[in-house]
Amino acid sequence: MSALDELAGRTAVVTGAGSGIGLGLAVHAGTLGMNVVLAELDEERLEAAVATVRATGARVLGVPTDVGDPTSVEDLAQTAYATFGDVAVLINNAGIEAVGHVWDFEPERWSRMMRVNTDGAFHGIRSFVPRMGASQQTSYVVNVASVAAVSAGPFNAAYHASKHALLALTECLHLESQIAFPQLQVSVVCPGSVTTRIFEDASLSGDDETGGPRQMLDYLRHMLSTEGLSPAEVAEIVFAGMAAGDFWILPHPEQFAELAGARAEQLLHRRAPALPVFE
Numbered sequence: 001m002s003a004l005d006e007l008a009g010r011t012a013v014v015t016g017a018g019s020g021i022g023l024g025l026a027v028h029a030g031t032l033g034m035n036v037v038l039a040e041l042d043e044e045r046l047e048a049a050v051a052t053v054r055a056t057g058a059r060v061l062g063v064p065t066d067v068g069d070p071t072s073v074e075d076l077a078q079t080a081y082a083t084f085g086d087v088a089v090l091i092n093n094a095g096i097e098a099v100g101h102v103w104d105f106e107p108e109r110w111s112r113m114m115r116v117n118t119d120g121a122f123h124g125i126r127s128f129v130p131r132m133g134a135s136q137q138t139s140y141v142v143n144v145a146s147v148a149a150v151s152a153g154p155f156n157a158a159y160h161a162s163k164h165a166l167l168a169l170t171e172c173l174h175l176e177s178q179i180a181f182p183q184l185q186v187s188v189v190c191p192g193s194v195t196t197r198i199f200e201d202a203s204l205s206g207d208d209e210t211g212g213p214r215q216m217l218d219y220l221r222h223m224l225s226t227e228g229l230s231p232a233e234v235a236e237i238v239f240a241g242m243a244a245g246d247f248w249i250l251p252h253p254e255q256f257a258e259l260a261g262a263r264a265e266q267l268l269h270r271r272a273p274a275l276p277v278f279e
């Protein structure tokens, strides 16, 4: 029996499951015969997503959740365990975007990015990993980072900082799990462009409608809508990577190699980051 077949009848929890990659992951889990718990901040999106995943034939539970709030994530874990008794897969996927000069970020907007993109995964780990680790069955924690976790770019500092921190957090979790919970497998997903609404919801700081941040937001929106993988394609890659036991799950391997290679060069040769060339 393959690792994917063994997930049938077990339970997946996906955060940010109301849209984009999270919804794609939740649908994919349903098609594998898993029970699916959808955690989402936006209740309208949650309701629609629950109906979509239920159409796969899966047993589905929608839990309104703010991953930035540890109490909300603990309630999610209690509800998931009370309903299904076991969680095999936790995917910390919820994330947001914000564009602007570093100095224009209001402190609350900066903190919110960290709370959702970085602390959100920490809250998931804190509430689920001890419970998952108590089971002798193989289980999986998957954190959705980005190619932004190994690169830097202008007008997107809060996002890059949150994803660099998420990558470091995931690497440390992988090491500690090997000691404490060897049956727990940890993975990080680093996608490039995926066609979702993340930049439709992104906030823009400052009031310069023609400056760099606005151009960057327009560029990113365009790139995601024209060049992105679909959430369904990413979901297939994520579950295949998990099943193969991969720590690094890379939907865009060439882009990742280019950015990680450039970063390795910078660190080794102490070069400053270079501005990207926009095509």
Ligand SMILES: NC(=O)c1ccc[n+]([C@@H]2O[C@H](COP(=O)([O-])OP(=O)(O)OC[C@H]3O[C@@H](n4cnc5c(N)ncnc54)[C@H](O)[C@@H]3O)[C@@H](O)[C@H]2O)c1
Pocket: 015, 016, 017, 018, 019, 020, 021, 022, 039, 040, 041, 042, 045, 065, 066, 067, 068, 093, 094, 095, 096, 116, 144, 145, 146, 147, 190, 191, 192, 193, 194, 195, 196, 197, 198, 199, 201, 224, 228
């Ligand atoms: N789309 C891309 O090109 C891309 C590339 C690399 C990484 N990612 C990452 O993939 C993940 C999913 O992004 P997406 O593109 O599918 O975005 P999306 O905006 O389509 O979906 C994100 C979902 O998370 C929800 N959410 C936001 N804050 C939340 C919170 N506090 N608690 C619970 N849910 C919350 C949103 O309501 C939304 O439904 C994010 O972590 C993002 O950083 C996306």
